[in-house]
Every structure is written in structure tokens, then in C-alpha cells.
Amino acid sequence: MATSETSATKDKDPSAATVTLEGVRVRLGGEAVLDEVDLTIPAGMTVLLRGPNGAGKSTLLRAMAGLLPFDGEIMLFGARPRTLPGRAAFAFVADVPVLFEDLTVREHATFMSRAYDRPEAEAAALGWLERFDLAERIDEFPGTHSRGMRHKTALALALGLEPGLLLLDEPFNTLDAEARGTLQGALLERADSGAINLLSAHEQSLESDLGARVVEVRGGHVGKLRG
Amino acid sequence: MLRRRVGRAYHWVGRTFGWSTIIYLVLWIALFVVGGVQSAAPLATPIPLHALPVVLDVLVLLALASVALQRTPPVVVGRAYAQLVGLAPWPARRVLRPRLLGYFSSRVLVGAVVGTAMWLLVSILFAASLPALAAAGAAAWLLRSALALLVYERRRAAWPLVAFATVLAALGAAAAPLGWQQGTAAPALAAVVAGALGALAAVLALSGEGEAYPAGYLYDAAVVSEFRSAMLYAVMTQSVGALRRRGAMARSSRRRGRRSGRARLRLPAPPAEYGALGGMAWRSSLSLLRSPLLMKLALLGALGYVYATLSAGVVGGLPLALLGLAAGFLASWLLGPSVEALPLPVDPFSRGVGRVMPGVVAAGVLFGVLAAAGLSRGGSVAGSEAALLAFALITLATVTLEKSSSWLHVSHREWTTWGLSGLLSGTLLWILSALGGPGAIATGALGLSLFALLILP
Numbered sequence: 114m115a116t117s118e119t120s121a122t123k124d125k126d127p128s129a130a131t132v133t134l135e136g137v138r139v140r141l142g143g144e145a146v147l148d149e150v151d152l153t154i155p156a157g158m159t160v161l162l163r164g165p166n167g168a169g170k171s172t173l174l175r176a177m178a179g180l181l182p183f184d185g186e187i188m189l190f191g192a193r194p195r196t197l198p199g200r201a202a203f204a205f206v207a208d209v210p211v212l213f214e215d216l217t218v219r220e221h222a223t224f225m226s227r228a229y230d231r232p233e234a235e236a237a238a239l240g241w242l243e244r245f246d247l248a249e250r251i252d253e254f255p256g257t258h259s260r261g262m263r264h265k266t267a268l269a270l271a272l273g274l275e276p277g278l279l280l281l282d283e284p285f286n287t288l289d290a291e292a293r294g295t296l297q298g299a300l301l302e303r304a305d306s307g308a309i310n311l312l313s314a315h316e317q318s319l320e321s322d323l324g325a326r327v328v329e330v331r332g333g334h335v336g337k338l339r340g
Numbered sequence: 341m342l343r344r345r346v347g348r349a350y351h352w353v354g355r356t357f358g359w360s361t362i363i364y365l366v367l368w369i370a371l372f373v374v375g376g377v378q379s380a381a382p383l384a385t386p387i388p389l390h391a392l393p394v395v396l397d398v399l400v401l402l403a404l405a406s407v408a409l410q411r412t413p414p415v416v417v418g419r420a421y422a423q424l425v426g427l428a429p430w431p432a433r434r435v436l437r438p439r440l441l442g443y444f445s446s447r448v449l450v451g452a453v454v455g456t457a458m459w460l461l462v463s464i465l466f467a468a469s470l471p472a473l474a475a476a477g478a479a480a481w482l483l484r485s486a487l488a489l490l491v492y493e494r495r496r497a498a499w500p501l502v503a504f505a506t507v508l509a510a511l512g513a514a515a516a517p518l519g520w521q522q523g524t525a526a527p528a529l530a531a532v533v534a535g536a537l538g539a540l541a542a543v544l545a546l547s548g549e550g551e552a553y554p555a556g557y558l559y560d561a562a563v564v565s566e567f568r569s570a571m572l573y574a575v576m577t578q579s580v581g582a583l584r585r586r587g588a589m590a591r592s593s594r595r596r597g598r599r600s601g602r603a604r605l606r607l608p609a610p611p612a613e614y615g616a617l618g619g620m621a622w623r624s625s626l627s628l629l630r631s632p633l634l635m636k637l638a639l640l641g642a643l644g645y646v647y648a649t650l651s652a653g654v655v656g657g658l659p660l661a662l663l664g665l666a667a668g669f670l671a672s673w674l675l676g677p678s679v680e681a682l683p684l685p686v687d688p689f690s691r692g693v694g695r696v697m698p699g700v701v702a703a704g705v706l707f708g709v710l711a712a713a714g715l716s717r718g719g720s721v722a723g724s725e726a727a728l729l730a731f732a733l734i735t736l737a738t739v740t741l742e743k744s745s746s747w748l749h750v751s752h753r754e755w756t757t758w759g760l761s762g763l764l765s766g767t768l769l770w771i772l773s774a775l776g777g778p779g780a781i782a783t784g785a786l787g788l789s790l791f792a793l794l795i796l797p
Contacts, residue, residue: 211681226619228619
């Protein structure tokens, strides 16, 4: 299935609108955590990584974000993840969201828009923060915010950047019901506009709710796109 | 009970570290200290002695200012002791008395060690031997500790004593500018006065059973003791796995820098056209603005030290190492926060300049003020040249720290990182002294900094 969709974009520019992984291997502490991963994700697709705990889902996302060393090749819209164009192409929200503890939530929005050189991202992030019901708390440091609030902040910042690729590691785990709905809506909007969402999750209903394709990850092996 | 506890502690230390290892290390440290003391030579042009009482009294004033901020109990107890304090049929102060005595004794000891180090430092920088400094250090530390305890306990005598000590210290600091001669007797006089006040405050803290102990003491002590344990754990994990567990170190550093609540100090955001560089510089400025008040005072002290040392014309040996360490410490706070926690598309130039520029500009302004105020009178280097040298050294140290911490993926606030960067910068400045006068050295150092910012990743 993935092959046929990839071939549809091949005639134009094979790399410009896709995310490709070829022969990707990740070894941690001498153990192969991911082995020979080949995956092509075309534009406008939401992909769910599914598998038991410890299967390698987070490792795959972190390797794609350039946070882990890997063998093989990962191309994000034609750029490698550790290069500046590669880093500008995606936003990553880890399962334990990383925020700058010296900045307030509002200052995060400002700083991220400057770091990505996207001035419009500041207002967009503030808009997402409002939708996540955090408008009252944006002048606070995230240090004392709950894990769910920190997750919402990280998601709002990532969504505000409107990256071509959004990498989310178990994004629904800490969210309340309302925020889940907001995030689902955001992911659907993004896919409609041609952006790629790649997320790990355990919920069975997400496949239909998001109209997502599924990739099974098991014992370090990554299956084909299905669904 | 005491003997049993000492015995247990002795066996624990023996099992955990090994007494032979400790003795071996202590011997080497002693050798280094003795070697360092013997190799220390006074400056060719010592700093005028009349500046010494001002420096010492300003330090005492800073210590007294820190007393005013005392919100946590200076003496904390573990769980077992807390039970004794809470359940014993005696007043809490009586149960705590052995702990309080231990607290004061240890502070007197630490003060004496610090005073001895200052005696050595003064003999190098001021070319004067003042053994009374050791006693003055012990007395001042005792006074500070006893006042901190009284302030925490909200005792009636606390603030009058703090005010009295502050007035005395302020008079001491003003003595030289006002023309009151103190000479080498100043440390001895300070030791006697601070010792008497400290003893009085300590006696007050140990006595007064009639006054109720602060109601929240046990809660405060429990929180502080848990926090200290967490800090100790963080330090131990960092020390043990410094090379292998960089991620853990970074996480621990982030946790320690964590803030809470609403932001009180803000800065307007830079215009969007300045991009990543503007964003980085803005964040660095915010970090500098929000650094703790005591840290700002410490930074001012370190800036003054660097300027005074360079105006005295110091090169080579122990003073150069101390100068490098002071520059490294300054750089660790002048350098803006890193962005390593997230994979942001920030190029090395924007990252480097954005992190370095605000702190270096602030330091440059302060050095300019020091030079304009003509505070280097008596030194062998002119005020403006010393300011230029100091600015070049701080710039070099900050750039070195930025590059080294980025390459090694370690926090720039780790003392090993800033210590090494400071020593390296001091050494580079010493090598550059082969170029000639202060102007050439400063040009060389600033050129090196610019090269590192422009070329190195």
C-alpha cells in the first residue's frame, strides 16, 4: 500500500513531500532496539505507531527527531533530521514534554516563533493554548504545572509552528477529554492541509477517529503501513 | 548513643569509600595545599592596604543581607530527630541543643578555614600578613549563623542585633574613605567585635526556653532535609556518572533551575526580523535579569575582583588561576541558557552570539563604569586598560564556555565546565601577553572570541 502511494508522488519529487526511512537501525547499549526500518509516509497522512511497551515506538520517533544516533537514512522532506532545514521541518512532543523552565508559557510561544523564524507561530501557539484552556495560565512558569498542562503547552507550541511533520509520543495519555477532542481536531485539520502526523498511541479507536494508517512495531521490527 | 552513631558512621565510611583511599587523597590534597602556599608570592605591586577593610566589610554586609532572606531553618533534622523534637516531654529548644551546638561548632570551623584562606590571599594581593583574619572569619561565620537562626525563629532580639551588626560593618567599610586609620589592627578588631556579637547571638539561640519554638519548624525542617537529600543524590549521580550519564546531568540541572508561579520581571520581545539570534539574546537577557539577587551581588563582587586583579598587573601562578576561575564563574552566569533540550533549528552562530552577547555587554558596561570611576588608583595598569583586559577575558571565558558546554552536552552551570573554561581562558590570556601591552592582549583575546563565534560550530 505504501509503495503505491509513494509511487504516486515519485514522478513529481520523491523527497519533497514525503518522509522516508531506509535501513534505519538504532543500537542502544550494544543492543539493536530498531532493526532495518523502511518506511515511506506521503504528505497528508496520519500514521499511528502501535505496539507493546518497549517495542521501539519512542525510539523510532526520537531517531527521526535526531535525538538518537542511527545507521541508515532518514529524510524529512528531503533533509536529514540533524541539519537546520531538517530541524525546521518537524516538531517533536515527547511523552514527558520538554519545556524551558526559565520561560513562562507565553515566552515559550515568543521564543519558539523566533527560533523557527516563523513570526506567525507566536499568535498561532497562543490560539492553541486558549483552545487547550490554558489562556489564564500563560504568564506562569511551567515548573508547577501538572503533567497534563505541560503536555498541552508542548502540544500548543508544536501545533502553532505548523510543521510539515509532527512527531507525537503518546500524546493522548495525559490529556483530559476536552483536550483529546481538540488534539484530534487539530490532527485532522493538519492531515487535510497536507501535513504529516506520526504518533505513537495505544487507543484502538484512534485509527478510525483520525482516519489514520497503522504501523505495527514489535521487538524492534517495524511493519508496513496498513489500514 | 553518640559513641554508637560515631562507630556506625566510621564503619559506613570505611565500607563505602575505604579509609586508605581517603587518607591517600587527604595526603595529596595536603601536599597540593602546602605546595601552593609555598609557591605563592606577593604581587610585585600589591593592592593598597586601605582597600582591604572596605572589601572585608562589604563581604560582611553581604552575609548580613543574606540573613534577612532567611526563610528556611538553618538547622534541619532527619526523621528520627524530628520525632524526638515533636514527642519529647521537654521544650524543643532543649532537645535541639546538641544539634545547635554542632551547628555553631561546624560554622566556626568553616569560618576559620575561610579566614585562613583569606589570610593567604591577602598576603599575596596586599602583601600583608594578617593572621587575625582566621579568627575574624570564624567570628563572622558564627555571627552570621547565630543571627540566621534568630531571624528564622523570629526572636525579639534578632533584628536589633542584625541592625547593630550592619551599622558596625557599614562603619568599618566607611572608615577608610572617611580617613579613620585602622591599619593592620582592623581584622583583630573585627574578630573581637564579631566574636562578642556572635557569642551573644549564639547564647540567645541556645537559651530562652520560655519562648515557643516556631510552630512550623518540623514541617520546614522536613522539607529542607528532603530537598537537601535530593540535591545530594543529584550531585552524587552526577559525580559518579559524569561521563556516561549526560542526559541525567542535563535533566538534573533543568530541575534545579525550575521556576514556579507568575513571572514578575519581563522584557519586551525582540522584533520578529531578528529571528533566532534575537530570540536567543532575548532569552539570555531574561535569564540574567531573573537571576537571584544574591547571585547578582556575587557577580558584581567577581567583576570587581577581576578588574582589581588585572589593574594590579597580575600574571602567572596562583593569582592567574584564581582570576581564570573568577572569569569562569562570571561566564557561567553571564552566558544565556542552552537550547539543547529541544531539537530547534538554531544555527551555531545565532546560538553562540545570542547566548554570549547580553551578558558580555552588561559586563562591558560595568567595567566601563569601574574605569570611569577611577577605582584602579594604585594599580600598575591604567583603569581603562584594565577594563579593556577584563572585558576581553570575560568575553573569551564566556565564548569558551558556550562552545565547550555545547560540544560536551553538559550544563554551563556545572562547576567543572565553567572552572575548566575559566582556567583555559586565563591561560590563553597569559599566552597572549606575549603580544605586548594590554591593548594587544585584549585585541588578541577579542579576536579569538570572534573567530570562535564565527567559525566554530
